[in-house]
Amino acid sequence: MSSIVFWLLAIVTVGAALAVVVLRDVFRAALSLVLLFLTIAVLYITLYADFLAVVQILIYVGAISILIIVAVMLTRDVWHGSPPGKLRIPAIVVSVLLLGTMVYTVVSSKWETSSEPPLQPTTAAIGTNLFSQGGYVMPVEISAVLLLAAILGAIVLIRDK
Amino acid sequence: MEVGLNHYLILSAVLFCIGLYGVLAKRNAVVILMCIEIMLNAVNIALVAFSRYVVPVFLTGQIFAIFVITVAAAEAAVGIAIIITIYRRRESVDIDKFDLMKW
Numbered sequence: 001m002s003s004i005v006f007w008l009l010a011i012v013t014v015g016a017a018l019a020v021v022v023l024r025d026v027f028r029a030a031l032s033l034v035l036l037f038l039t040i041a042v043l044y045i046t047l048y049a050d051f052l053a054v055v056q057i058l059i060y061v062g063a064i065s066i067l068i069i070v071a072v073m074l075t076r077d078v079w080h081g082s083p084p085g086k087l088r089i090p091a092i093v094v095s096v097l098l099l100g101t102m103v104y105t106v107v108s109s110k111w112e113t114s115s116e117p118p119l120q121p122t123t124a125a126i127g128t129n130l131f132s133q134g135g136y137v138m139p140v141e142i143s144a145v146l147l148l149a150a151i152l153g154a155i156v157l158i159r160d161k
Numbered sequence: 162m163e164v165g166l167n168h169y170l171i172l173s174a175v176l177f178c179i180g181l182y183g184v185l186a187k188r189n190a191v192v193i194l195m196c197i198e199i200m201l202n203a204v205n206i207a208l209v210a211f212s213r214y215v216v217p218v219f220l221t222g223q224i225f226a227i228f229v230i231t232v233a234a235a236e237a238a239v240g241i242a243i244i245i246t247i248y249r250r251r252e253s254v255d256i257d258k259f260d261l262m263k264w
Contacts, residue, residue: 006164010172017176017199021183026192033195040202047169047213049223052205059230064198064237071191071241075254084186085257091185095178102174111166111215118217125220126227136224143231150235157242 005046013039024083026072034065048118051126169210176203190244190254194237201233 016039019032037060044053119125130136176199183196205226212222247261248254 003164006168010168013172014175014179017179020192020195020199021179021187026189029192029195033198036199037202040206043169043172043206044209047209048217049209049213049226052209052223052226055227055230059234060198060202064234067237067241068191068195068198071194071244074245075191075248083188085188088186091182094185095182098181099174099178102177103171106167106170106174113166113214114217116217118213119220122220122223126223129220129224130227136228139228143228146235147231150238154238154242157239157246 002046006043009039009043009046013043027069030065030069030072033068034061037061037065048120048122050121051123166210166214169214170207173203173207173210176200176206188256190247190256190259191241193256194240194244197240198233198237201229201236205229 013036016032016036020029020036023029023032037056041053041056041061044050044056128135130140180196180199180203183199184193187193187196208222208226208229210222212220212226216222244254247259251258
């Protein structure tokens with residue numbers, strides 16, 4: 001059952017990613033990017049990462065995709081589409097080579113997988129892991145500063161002089 | 162065949178390479194930003210898969226994925242601000258015409 005779900009999700013995910021790259025209409029590419037984000041949220045659920053699935057939907061499907069669609073509409077080059085540039089053939093070669101290397105490495109490595117049952121639900125455990133002693137309090141603070149810097153940077157860049 | 166760690170890692174690698182192709186080959190700056198988001202999502206899938214299959218009770222990979230999502234959100238905001246600023250000046254999002262920093 002779970003393998004059927006995985007294969008379906010894998011096909012939809014790869015198809016949506018290919019559509020983002022191949023489609024010439026930028027707006028359709030943005031819509032298939034939304035589909036990609038949604039299927040990745042479902043993939044997180046199959047990996048027992050319920051909190052991350054909700055975060056994925058909130059941030060990617062809710063915020064980043066809206067941001068990208070607004071950017072597509074503000075830049076009126078939509079009608080010119082997104083033609084591939086001069087580097088098309090080298091780009092294909094580089095990505096296929098990298099894909100081959102990564103697949104070979106993944107298949108030939110002996111991963112030490114654990115047979116323990118996954119933690120469920122994960123929200124409380126992530127919270128205690130993030131904020132407990134010896135946890136990730138410092139990175140959380142730094143990411144707060146990073147977000148503030150990003151907001152300020154975006155405002156400064158966009159503002160009319 | 163049982164779905165395991167390898168399946169998720171290979172799916173992540175495929176997505177990463179599709180995103181890489183888009184970043185290298187596309188000319189529209191907004192599409193390049195979308196492809197960067199695909200690559201970041203591919204990395205997140207690998208992190209969560211490692212977290213599920215290698216250390217199922219520690220959730221380290223999921224916490225890393227949360228930080229990656231944070232950085233991706235910041236990157237998208239600043240990236241789109243830069244693209245719109247350049248679009249205002251140049252009336253174009255064609256990456257071939259963005260040669261402001263060439264001397």
